[in-house]
Amino acid sequence: MHEEHNDQNPALTELRERLRVGLAGMRLNQTELAARAGLGRTTVSEALSRRKPLPSAHTVAALARALRLPVEDLLELQRNAEAGAGGGERAVPGRLIGEWDPHDLEVHPAGPGDAAPGPGVSGARVMPGYVRREHDRVLAGAVGDAAAGRSRAVVLVGGSSTGKTRACWEAVQPLAEKGWRLWHPFDPTRAQDALEDLPRVGPRTVVWLNEAQHYLGDRAAGERIGAALHRLLVTAECGPVLVLGTLWPEYAARYTALPTPGGEDPHSRVRELLAGRVLTVPETFDASALAAAAALAEGGDRLLAGALSRAGADGRLAQDLAGAPELLNRYRHATPAAAAVLEVAMDARRLGVGLHLPQAFLTDAAADYLSDTDYDRLTDDWAEHAFAELAALVHGKQAPLRRTTPRARRRPPSPSPAVHGPAPSTAGPVFRLADYLEQHGRTSRRQLCPPASFWHAAHTHLTDLDDLSNLTQAARTRYRLQWAHYLRQRAADLGNPYALASPAFRWEWAGDQEGAQALARQVLGNTNELVSRGFRLEEAGDREGAEAIYWRAADLGNPYALVGLAFGLEEAGDREGAEALARQVADRGNTDALVGLAEMRERAGDREGAQALARQVADHGPTGVSNTCVLERLWPYGLDPDGTPTPPWQR
Structure with missing residues (x-):
């Protein structure tokens, strides 16, 4: 097919004729010409053959200089031949960026998908919204340079699935609007395809080298591919082109490592290619990126919303x-x-x-x-x-x-074993x-x-x-x-006394006092249980029994028991005893007792004393919602000693 189409392209026919005449005039064979032009023997053979596609601008320029032919005249023939090649197979590798599906370029699918993607249906997967980070800004600058006519290469280096390939895809979208092509070499192998067709890459082409270790790390072809890419980037006739690649950090370190004196240097051309062209992609999203992702999630992006719920904490x-x-x-x-x-x-x-x-x-x-x-x-x-x-x-x-x-749990030393945990x-x-x-x-x-x-x-x-x-x-x-x-x-x-507390309540309510008491003995250390029993005895009118329970719970270290007892004393008319108990608990650092004491003084008509206690609670810092409501009532806005409208516990 190439031969039939080439015969219908006068510019290509003339180009090849002039190259053959120049070769004869210089009395060189194709191997000698390849060495003089700095090209591969196969590249020279294909450039001269009627059965092969149109040679690239780089190949034509190199051959013209080696044969001492007018470079610009032959490049004009090459461009005319390329313009006339539209009816047959493409003369240069790749296709328009807009014709590619991102998943065919190895952008990882992000949604679960109901059906496995196949040829022609991979685009059915929905990608999450894209969050731009610092490396995207640098990458956009390289794309802008390429759009302005300056060839560029960037290799994104980062761990597995950190967003490298997606970043490349998002970056080339402005070039799609300008009619650029994208070439992803992979057939029959990545390295072989790249080595054979790099000389044919035309201007305004993105060379897509995802997982670049498959190209640059190939034992047989890696150094030759590195050299061909370098030549593509520095040869004016080939540009502008944009080379985008991705690498894991371990591969980048291997290719850029300096050799030991006297040792082998297996990646010298690749190291030269990567110098100044490596861009690091971070493992995690920083705070600003997480905020941007959250905004997209709030706007309806369910994929990002799910990812934030699972991985938002570590980014x-x-x-x-x-x-x-x-x-x-x-x-x-x-x-x-x-x-x-x-x-x-x-x-x-x-x-x-x-x-x-x-x-x-x-x-x-x-x-x-x-x-x-x-x-x-x-x-x-x-x-x-x-x-x-x-x-x-x-x-x-x-x-x-x-x-x-x-992780080992680090707790401060405790004089006695904890009930919980x-x-x-x-x-x-x-x-x-x-x-x-x-x-x-x-x-x-x-x-x-x-x-x-x-x-x-x-x-x-x-x-x-x-x-x-x-x-x-x-x-x-x-x-x-x-x-x-x-x-x-x-x-x-295993040591959890609370496990048996609920059955004790149920048995007591069912009238089984003996069973309830037996279980209560097992949960003797459960002071909250004791306080609850005290409340019930108090409601039943058994104040002496309730006080005995409260004191027992207090002896076991529960200060709320004394708060309950203090309220009981107040209701019984013993205000002095109630305040003494509340003060005793408050002296142990319990702000709830201070709030209770403030309420007692308020009920006794001592508004000034209640507000003084409220200020003491505020000095202790934040408190619970119920206590805050009491404090706002006792110390309303406008009574702050320094004149501010907001009480200290809400600052």
Whole structure:
């Protein structure tokens, strides 16, 4: 086809004839001409052959200089031949930027997608709104230079899925409006395609070298590609062109490293090419970029909104967006055993288990998530294979289920053991579910109740008191009442006295005083329980019993018990005793007692004394909402001693 089309292009025919005449006049063969012109032997052969496409402006200029022919005359023939090549195959590589789909240029899909993309349908995926960062400003400057006629090259360096390729795509959009072409060499291999067709690149072309290690790091062709790119950038006849590439930091460090004295220098031409042309892409979004992303999310961008909810805290939005579709694919196409482990983790997280999931719990709980057929096919080492499958990384260095090490909890020394707090974690490795899959599980499995193996594994392996408390509530609301009972008892056995408090209340209300008292003895350290019992005795008219309970709770370190007792004394007419108790609690640093004391003085008509106490509370700093309401009443706007209209606790 090339031969038939070339015969119909008079300018191309004349160009090749003049080159052949010049070659004969210089008495050179094609190998000698290639060496003199600084071109490859194949490039020279194709330039002279009637069966090959039109040579590039760079090739024509190099041949004209080597053969001592008028360069401008031959370049004019080349341009005329290019203009007349529209009816056949394109004379220069690439196609208009507007004809490309970004996903065909290896921009990672960001949405989950209902169907796998295929040829011609990849554009169906919706990309999230783009948030410009500092490297985008530098990249835009290079694009502006290229649009103005100056060839430029930029290689974006950053970790996996940090937004490098998307940044390149967004950057070239102004060139699309100017009719520029884009060439993405990849067939039959990236390196081979680049090496063969770089000499044919025409002006106003973007050379797209995503994952540039496949070009520059190729053992056989990398240095030759680096040299060809450098020649393309510095040869005026070829410009303007824009070379855009992406690299991981480890590759950039390898290619730019200086050789040791006397050692090999395998990347000298590539190092020269990269010098001054590397642009770093940060791993995370800074505060201004996160604010811009939040604005887009508020405007209806659901992809960005989801990424912010999962990764906004650490700023790794790009990695989250790039990894989300692949994480979901991993789940959908996982082996039955791996899928069962993932579903256990999803159910555990949505029902209130913490981030760190013990491997023993996940393995034991997975049994009932498998069908009878899949369960019968399990091998002895099925768990090892399942966890290995789920640990494989996807884009953004994420894994569906990754092993993690919980940080040690640092607390100030305490003279006595705390009532609250988790029990020591269970022995063995723990794992963390990917945030995206956790979010997916909360939606897709919200109406499903975990099977019996889940509750059994939780009772057997979980030791965190908060986890057990949350699962107790989850079991009760799903009418798994036996499991709720055993999980509550498990929490109590591990040292959580609050686990048994609610049953004590229910038994007391049902008239089972003996059972309630037995449970109350188990939760003797639960002072809030004691205060609640005191309130009920007080409401029943048993003031002496209530006072005894309050003093008992106070002896165990609960200051609110004395506050309640103080109010009781006030109601009984013992204002001096009430204020003495409130003052005793306040002296221990409890601002609630000061507020209560202020209310007592207000009720006694001592407005000035109440306001003085309100000022003392304000000096202690922020307080609760209910206390703030009391303070605003006692110390209204305009009474601030320094004349400001806002009370100190609201500044």
